[in-house]
Amino acid sequence: MEINEGQVVKFSAARDLGGLSPDEQKTVREKLSNLNGDYSAKIVLDYDGQERIVEKGITVGVKTITPEKIEIPSFKLGEINRLVLTLTSNWNTPTDVEPKVQVYSSNTLIAELAANNISIINSTKIDFFWDTKELPYGQYTIRAIALYEGERKEKDFYFSLSENRVSVEESGARSRRRMISSAIIISAILLAVFSARFIKKKFMKARLESLINGAVRYAEYRDVKKAAEAYTRIRQIYDTLSEQEKKKFYDKLMKVYNFIRNQKNKKIEF
Structure with a gap:
């Protein structure tokens, strides 16, 4: 089978369909890439020892x-x-x-x-x-x-x-540019929010470390009042942490608590 545009062969394929009885139909499917338009199809028929060529006009694709x-x-x-x-x-x-x-x-x-x-x-x-x-x-x-x-x-x-300025642009290009601009703005906002949260968490952790060290020093100096005040602030920050972050500071928190509590000749109520 051939598909021609004028005298130019656009597609050809050899397919043996076997025998055909009168009024019998067989379907041949071929992928015709990049072919859109009106063409002529040439089919070779072989029967009773004779060969016959049949040409028929066909339409391929959808006109756009x-x-x-x-x-x-x-x-x-x-x-x-x-x-x-x-x-x-x-x-x-x-x-x-x-x-x-x-x-x-x-x-x-x-x-x-x-x-x-x-x-x-x-x-x-x-x-x-x-x-x-x-x-x-x-x-x-x-x-x-x-x-x-x-x-x-x-x-x-x-x-x-x-x-x-005068400009003409396709609506799709403008929509894509708006989407990109919106995505950039949203990304910048999210980045700012996450950065602020990260900085805040980092500051809180640093503050917590500082208070823990301070509470230990106060306890060593037997300044029970300041040690207890530092411990109270430590607990306030500790309670705002996530469960995962609490696990990181739990041992230090208990160390401070026990260190203050076990000072000789001092009694602290918690």
Whole structure:
């Protein structure tokens, strides 16, 4: 079996389907990568010692006309500006297309631009002309539309107009940039929160170590009152720790407690 585009062979495969009875059907499945369009299929039949070649027109894939991008080569506010729309086709034969461009401010249609119908194969550029008289600075949506054979394909582009800058970008690119910006901001906030918590925990642990050492010194000097006060502050910090962190300080805490309690000739109530 061969699939041809004119005289060019686009695909060929040898398949022995065995014998076929009258009215019997057999299905042949092949993966036809990157083939979209109208082709002719050539099939070789071998029967009763004879060979016969049958050709039949076939359609592969789904026809799609896509608005790819919009360009504004040189924008001058208040004048009639040229917009260039690029359309692409995945089909191997020409397709008649009615192109349109609509301009929206928020959800309000403020301009509808038209151009002559075209016949497209592969890719083509179409000029539209937009009268920007009395157009204020702001954000606009430019919608590119391709109408063909009862189908409609459209794509939105964001048009930003300010005193110092004019830009046109695909809506998907803007959304991705916003997502990336949001992700960066969220990451920065989370990092700041975790950093603050880490610093706080580190400070609390250092404070706890300092109080433990101080309580031991007070007990050694037989300053029972200050030792008891230090122990009280130690317990206050200790109670705020996680169970895992408490395990790390438990032995030191009990050492301080017992050290103070066992001082000769002193009695501390806890």
